[in-house]
Amino acid sequence: MTAARYDVIGIGNAIVDIIGRCDEAFLADVGVAKGSMRLVDAAEIQKIYAGMGPAVEISGGSAANTIAGIASFGGSAAFIGTVANDEFGRIFSHDIRSIGVTFDAPPVSNGTPTSRSLILVTPDGERTMNTYLGISTNLGEAQLDLDMIRASSILYLEGYLFDEPQAKQAFRAALTAAKEAGRKTALTLSDGFCVDRHRDEFLKLIRSGIDILFANESEIKSLYQTESFEFAAENARADTKLAVLTRSAKGSEILFEGETIRIGTFPVEEVVDTTGAGDLYAAGFLFGYAKGLHLETAGRLASLAASEIISHTGARPAVSLAGFARQHGIIS
Amino acid sequence: MTAARYDVIGIGNAIVDIIGRCDEAFLADVGVAKGSMRLVDAAEIQKIYAGMGPAVEISGGSAANTIAGIASFGGSAAFIGTVANDEFGRIFSHDIRSIGVTFDAPPVSNGTPTSRSLILVTPDGERTMNTYLGISTNLGEAQLDLDMIRASSILYLEGYLFDEPQAKQAFRAALTAAKEAGRKTALTLSDGFCVDRHRDEFLKLIRSGIDILFANESEIKSLYQTESFEFAAENARADTKLAVLTRSAKGSEILFEGETIRIGTFPVEEVVDTTGAGDLYAAGFLFGYAKGLHLETAGRLASLAASEIISHTGARPAVSLAGFARQHGIIS
Numbered sequence: 001m002t003a004a005r006y007d008v009i010g011i012g013n014a015i016v017d018i019i020g021r022c023d024e025a026f027l028a029d030v031g032v033a034k035g036s037m038r039l040v041d042a043a044e045i046q047k048i049y050a051g052m053g054p055a056v057e058i059s060g061g062s063a064a065n066t067i068a069g070i071a072s073f074g075g076s077a078a079f080i081g082t083v084a085n086d087e088f089g090r091i092f093s094h095d096i097r098s099i100g101v102t103f104d105a106p107p108v109s110n111g112t113p114t115s116r117s118l119i120l121v122t123p124d125g126e127r128t129m130n131t132y133l134g135i136s137t138n139l140g141e142a143q144l145d146l147d148m149i150r151a152s153s154i155l156y157l158e159g160y161l162f163d164e165p166q167a168k169q170a171f172r173a174a175l176t177a178a179k180e181a182g183r184k185t186a187l188t189l190s191d192g193f194c195v196d197r198h199r200d201e202f203l204k205l206i207r208s209g210i211d212i213l214f215a216n217e218s219e220i221k222s223l224y225q226t227e228s229f230e231f232a233a234e235n236a237r238a239d240t241k242l243a244v245l246t247r248s249a250k251g252s253e254i255l256f257e258g259e260t261i262r263i264g265t266f267p268v269e270e271v272v273d274t275t276g277a278g279d280l281y282a283a284g285f286l287f288g289y290a291k292g293l294h295l296e297t298a299g300r301l302a303s304l305a306a307s308e309i310i311s312h313t314g315a316r317p318a319v320s321l322a323g324f325a326r327q328h329g330i331i332s
Numbered sequence: 333m334t335a336a337r338y339d340v341i342g343i344g345n346a347i348v349d350i351i352g353r354c355d356e357a358f359l360a361d362v363g364v365a366k367g368s369m370r371l372v373d374a375a376e377i378q379k380i381y382a383g384m385g386p387a388v389e390i391s392g393g394s395a396a397n398t399i400a401g402i403a404s405f406g407g408s409a410a411f412i413g414t415v416a417n418d419e420f421g422r423i424f425s426h427d428i429r430s431i432g433v434t435f436d437a438p439p440v441s442n443g444t445p446t447s448r449s450l451i452l453v454t455p456d457g458e459r460t461m462n463t464y465l466g467i468s469t470n471l472g473e474a475q476l477d478l479d480m481i482r483a484s485s486i487l488y489l490e491g492y493l494f495d496e497p498q499a500k501q502a503f504r505a506a507l508t509a510a511k512e513a514g515r516k517t518a519l520t521l522s523d524g525f526c527v528d529r530h531r532d533e534f535l536k537l538i539r540s541g542i543d544i545l546f547a548n549e550s551e552i553k554s555l556y557q558t559e560s561f562e563f564a565a566e567n568a569r570a571d572t573k574l575a576v577l578t579r580s581a582k583g584s585e586i587l588f589e590g591e592t593i594r595i596g597t598f599p600v601e602e603v604v605d606t607t608g609a610g611d612l613y614a615a616g617f618l619f620g621y622a623k624g625l626h627l628e629t630a631g632r633l634a635s636l637a638a639s640e641i642i643s644h645t646g647a648r649p650a651v652s653l654a655g656f657a658r659q660h661g662i663i664s
Contacts, residue, residue, distance in 0.1 A: 056390045316386055318353075
């Protein structure tokens, strides 16, 4: 096995977030479950946009946020995803490259626009997402740079890719390439409803050997169809080498063989917008893991990154996470 | 004179801001004076964008920010400006309409893109702007809805319009319509360099009868070519009916005939981004003035709105300014 060129390579939907604030009544009108992600078509996204208040546009995408976070910590990172040759595609490409991530996919010009997610943030800071996949549905095996995957210590995949048949194929091909090269593989379950749509396939995939599984409480409960977090967690422990489970304000648990490491949350003055909390948690953990830090230290970096992201609007770090971690004395 | 349909109508460049953080060295590299606005062409804006870090996109434009602020206070407001039939045009139109502003100009499809400003924010929160006018250069007399102007209590114009001959013509035509209808007229000088480019014309215009003049310290000093704020202020008092002068952390002064009303700043925990401070100050003042409040109360609303806008990234209010003003007991 040759030395890795990248700490982490991520594959995911290349999305620009359109983030606006709304009240609970608007969520009910739109007919979307609070805290979830649902896929919408072009007509539906226009309808919701027309009804929502002023917004801001910030690059997003689950795995893309994680990869940007890893770069912000000072890790070497690459991203694979598809953008169109349009304004949102230029925004996405600029933002991820300018934070130091390798992202060299040429934009696609077939008339389908770059993916976007209308993110509705309620007064409690919770985000609810309406995603139009657009050109991300174009992501397939052909877009994979297998050499780049083989040259990365960790391959990180978002569960959302399972919502598109082509992307799912790419997902499997990437896993095979990473494993053959002796690299680690990591997966985030992304969303409870996404798990619901693909439960059996996710379980099969996890049991066939994912090294690091990320999930929040509702996702892991959905995976094992239980109301008990503890029951779900023990199943995850049995099915994976390393399960990293987040529980919002309750902190997180890292399950490694017989051991359970509990990580507290970092205090946040005000939870402004939870968009990207899980993504940035994964960023901190993967950065720490790739750098060979103790699992507990990786968990603290994870919690710290999540605390930074929920203190402002948007799912990309507003400060250097490397500097932030140094300020907190977690890394030197 | 018929009753006004709108409290304020604004005319200005319809801009989407692309806001990123940078250090002082980057400003020097780019060759732009800190705190200023300069016009750049399409090639230059691409060059700066390629060199700057991750950014967020938020609707902007000086007069547009003011008009959005007035709507956020609960005032009735309209905006005249030009957008292209592109993604940024849709963002601008959505954001201003969704806050309750009347903005009904059809987008222009001639291949020129919607205006954008690359805003570089240094660690002290100061913003420096590189603006590509794009389709805003299309704004001319033909785009004016003179009935709407005549139906508005106050016509508000941004000095930036003077940088384009067509827009300058529109500017004059709008003033004439407002005056003939017996309405008030207001002007912001926009930028010290902008004043420098058009000093004589600005002076002539102001002396020919602008009811309310907004300027910050560097703009008013530039207008009267003096290093003394006091000297500049007395000149402004002589030349206008009502001069409203802002001095950043030193607060502001409202000069009305022989009287000077001094307004303090509202405390801000951290100055995150000064973009829009002057625009939102004008919003608070114009809202209060249109509603017939005391000049001092209008000034306090102005300071309050400025304090809200500099506490976060972007030049559009993140909260309802009406609610914010009620919380502070300025209006009931």
